Amino acid sequence: MRAPESTHDWFALTPDVLDVGDVHDWAVRPDCGAVVVFSGTVRDHAEGRDDVVALTYEAYDEQVESVFADIAAELRQRWPDVGRVALHHRIGRLELGDVSVVVGVSSPHRPVAFEAARFAIDTLKVSAPIWKREEWAGGADWGTGASPIERPGAQPGRSDE
Numbered sequence: 688m689r690a691p692e693s694t695h696d697w698f699a700l701t702p703d704v705l706d707v708g709d710v711h712d713w714a715v716r717p718d719c720g721a722v723v724v725f726s727g728t729v730r731d732h733a734e735g736r737d738d739v740v741a742l743t744y745e746a747y748d749e750q751v752e753s754v755f756a757d758i759a760a761e762l763r764q765r766w767p768d769v770g771r772v773a774l775h776h777r778i779g780r781l782e783l784g785d786v787s788v789v790v791g792v793s794s795p796h797r798p799v800a801f802e803a804a805r806f807a808i809d810t811l812k813v814s815a816p817i818w819k820r821e822e823w824a825g826g827a828d829w830g831t832g833a834s835p836i837e838r839p840g841a842q843p844g845r846s847d848e
Contacts, residue, residue, distance in 0.1 A: 688775075695771045697791075698755040700746055700817075702779040710773045710791040719770040719793035721800035725808050727788040729781045738824035744778045744787060747816035751776070754815045754839070758807055761839040762792075766803045769794045774807060776817055787819075813837045 688706075690713040691697050697713060699705075707726045714722045729742050755774040763769055773791035781787055790811065792804040814837055819830040 696759045697773040698752050699775040700748060700751045701777060705775050705777050705786045705789050707786060707789055710775065710789050714771045714773060714791040714793040716770045716793055719795055721797040722791065722793045723800040723804040725790045725804055726786050729783050729785050729787055731783055733821050733830065736821060736823050739821050741780055741782050741822045743780045743820040745818050746778050750816050758810050758814060758839045762803050762807055766799045768799055769803050772807065774811060810839050814839050
């Protein structure tokens, strides 16, 4: 994936390996002293399930980028000082330890970067039409804890105002 050169938002839904370092490096700007990068990885358990060995992510591809754009717009409304925003999610089969999601946010100061990045990942999890199927030693099924999709503005968060 190539980072955009002429925009301050970078969205990706891809079967390719996600590079956390690329997101960090792209988020750096001369006017931003803080970069927060969150990465989610495939773990060996889920609620009520032990021995998870892999996850398969599926998405409603045509809608994901517009939801990511809505998340970034809401984030920028709440934290106007944010510099760059990256939202990346991997689809397909992922093994233990693989990176499934990366969020990167830069801002002039760390409190905004931390708050905005937290808002971004929490909102992505409930707003983006992305689903996971868990595989474990005894079988496979759709992930537990699923909830109805919410619009990005419905998520709690605080602005600098």
